[in-house]
Amino acid sequence: MTDLGRPHGAPLGPDPLDHSDPFHAGAAAAMETLLRAYVRETAIPVPAAGGELVLGFPASGVRLSVPVRYRSATGWHRFGEPRVIAEPPPAGAALVASEPVSADPVAGDPVSGDPISADPISADAALVAAVAIREAVVRRRLPHHLGSDAVARVLDSARRTGTFLARRRAEGGAAPAPFLEAEQALLLGHPFHPAPKSRQEASDGELEAYSPELRGAFRLHWFAADPAVVVGDSADGRSPAELLRGLAAGLELPDGMVPVPAHPWQAREVLRRPEVAALVEAGLLRPLGAAGPAWQPTSSVRTVHRPDAGVMLKLSLGMRITNSRRNNLRGELRLGVRAARLLAAGPGEWLRAEHPEFMILRDFAWVSAGVGGPETGLETAIRDNPFRGGLGDGQCVAGLLAERTGPGDGTPPRHRALLSAATARLARAHGVSIAEASARWLARYLDVLAVPLIRLHARYGIALEPHHQNTLVALDGDGLPRAGWYRDSQGYYVAASRAEELERLLPELADGLELVFDDEFVDERVAYYLGINNLLGLVGAFGALGLADEGDLLRVLRAALERLRAAEPGAKGLLDLLLDAPALRCKGNFLTCVDGRDELVGDVHTQSVYIDLPNPLSEVQR
Structure with a gap:
């Protein structure tokens, strides 16, 4: 079998992920995941560890040399930091308008006087993202603005990653319980996604509270909804209103109204939606603001956990994270309830008998405000939570x-x-x-x-x-x-x-x-x-x-x-x-x-x- 790992004694040098500057390490992580996804999706063979992967990007006239730290049989390659292969200019080419250039391929640069060399020079995340994405845009004949948007997301992800690394390196003290420790561990993100930590529409201050990587915590924003405009369902016979009243303890709720939770970022955004504004104006929906104990975001950002709560909440969050805006769709929420009912009709009992060590966490209920129209952005799924009160360590x-x-x-x-x-x-x-x-x-x-x-x-x-x-x-x-x-x-x-x-x-x-x-x-x-x-x-x-x-x-x-x-x-x-x-x-x-x-x-x-x-x-x- 071919050695896919590092050859014995190969001097690959320090891992770029361990660089003392957290933003340098974050950029290195961004380039590595981008290139890992790029070579997988373009079927580019990767040489053995210790070799150099040379990537050509003809749409930009750039070639990169990428050190291979580890070659994987399943695609989880490890790369070092890429370098640009500087091509000697062709004889007679003009680097500066109106200024002739010597035909000597290693002649001095007419601006700086430095020798022009074919030796590689370091590349940064902006260059790597730009050339890889432009190549895909040109080959797929896509509108150029899509490429610009994708590059911006890659760079936003790299910056966020640097912030997460800086914070985590500076903290001390004991690690959280196993459930939250793993939910908060994804500092670098999905290993095959080019922008795993992009959250462009949130400010740095907001992400202090909303990011699991920063060990964030926040109180839910609550709305009071007239029962006539409350929609939802439950697989176990309890009404969503009954489930939520237990979570809204201490909330000053107007008589006869139903509590509806929202992510605080989402609460601000939905008030701009015409269908929500109309409900507020009619007195059928009242913003109550933040209340109750703090919840902690899990790895998906929008699903929140509280150690003493009987359920977890999967909140709507219209912020674009990786490739999607995380708005809950009513169809998928109905699907969660239907699946819970299907499991209860027989398959769940079979699963428990055959595999008592395996469980499905049900999204067994949902709630929102607004009837007869599209999603309002207040859709929330209610999920089982076996990881509470010190029980379980999933x-x-x-x-x-x-x-x-x-x-x-x-x-x-x-x-x-x-x-x-x-x-x-x-x-x-x-x-x-x-x-x-x-x-x-x-x-x-x-x-x-x-x-x-x-x-x-x-x-x-x-x-x-x-x-x-x-x-x-x-x-x-x-x-x-x-x-x-x-x-x-x-x-x-x-x-x-x-x-x-x-x-x-x-x-x-x-x-x-x-x-x-x-x-x-x-x-x-x-x-x-x-x-x-x-x-x-x-x-x-x-x-x-x-x-x-x-x-x-x-x-x-x-x-x-x-x-x-x-x-x-x-x-x-x-x-x-x-x-x-x-x-x-x-x-x-x-x-x-x-x-x-x-x-x-x-x-x-x-x-x-x-x-x-x-x-x-x-x-x-x-």
Whole structure:
């Protein structure tokens, strides 16, 4: 097998993520994630670690040389800081108007007098973003303003990342409880997104309170709504008003009115909407302002948690984060309630009996104000919260894998990620190597998270979107996964071949909702979310963190999925795709960003750009 990692003894130098200047480290992280997404989505081969990746951008007349720190079988490459390859000017070319230039390719620059050299010079995030995005804009024949917008988001993300790193390096004291520690760990963001921390429409002061990376906390903004304009639903018989009154304790609520919560940023924005302004003017909706105890944002920014609350709230937030404005759509909120009812009609009981270590966090209720029209921006989903009162220690998988930077003196951190610390603990407890501990961790993760999801799909045709931010695991004392959770009402699919069976359990299964899809489409999406994003992403993280050889882990993964294929005939279509297809459909976050698409709006088939990605599972041998 080709060595994908760092060659023994290769002098790659300090990791740019550990640079003493947090804004330099933030820019380095931004360039690395942008280039990682770019090479994946343009099918550019990456040389072995210690080599140089040379990228040409003919639309801008620029070439970059990028040191390869780690080459990944699953695409989670690590790069050093890129440099511009300065091409010698052609003979007779004029660098300054009206001034002749010597034909000598290394003659002095006519302005500075410095020699013109073909040696690389350092590139910054602005240049890297500009040339990569311009290349995509020109090749895809997109309007140029889309490129400008995408570049601005990349640079905003880089600046925000620098701020997060500076704050985290300066803080001391004990870490928060495991649930919040993982939710607040994503300082660098999604490893395959070009602008993972872009939040352009919020001020620095606002983000102090609203950002999980800054350990923010804020009180909800409350509205009092006339019952005649309150809409919502619940899967367990309780009215949304009943659920919310318990959360609005201490709020001075006018008699007969219903409390409706909002994110404070959203509360200011919705008052500008004509439909909300009309409700306020008619006295049917009254802004009450901030009240109650503080809530803490989780990794999605808009979902908030309070350790003493029985539920979490997924608030509408019209701020653009990554590729989307996070406004809750009533269709997806109804989908969450419908899914909760479907699970209660039988599949949930089967899941608890077969896999008591795995749970689905339901978005079992929702509420808003405004009837007979579009969303008002006050739509809120109400979610299960098992992580309260010191109970449970589920940790967001994205937070477990999130890379940490050094303490600020140029040295690396003790553990590059929470996963690194857990694996080290496991290795000590079991007396094995870090590589063997990684293989055991992956095998247990498959048991508590992947196998239940695949079996639910096989038995009932119910499929979910379990990417890293939507899945959680709890670790035992040795660091091994012992329980798993899925969350998010947006990601439910029912395979068309099983719809009639499920309609016998829940007759109104798909009434008014986009829930039932062709089996092939469902398999394709599960192969992306569970296969590429979650499982192959986990393998890539182990490799990029220096914990294990990806080839070894791919063999562990393939063996487990082959055993499941033999035991679960209903999963054969999905597992044939994951194990044997030479290529898998993969969301292209870079191209989706450049296209300016909002992934929460429009037809589910075209919300994002998808590409064909070579399937490493089809190539690996047991």
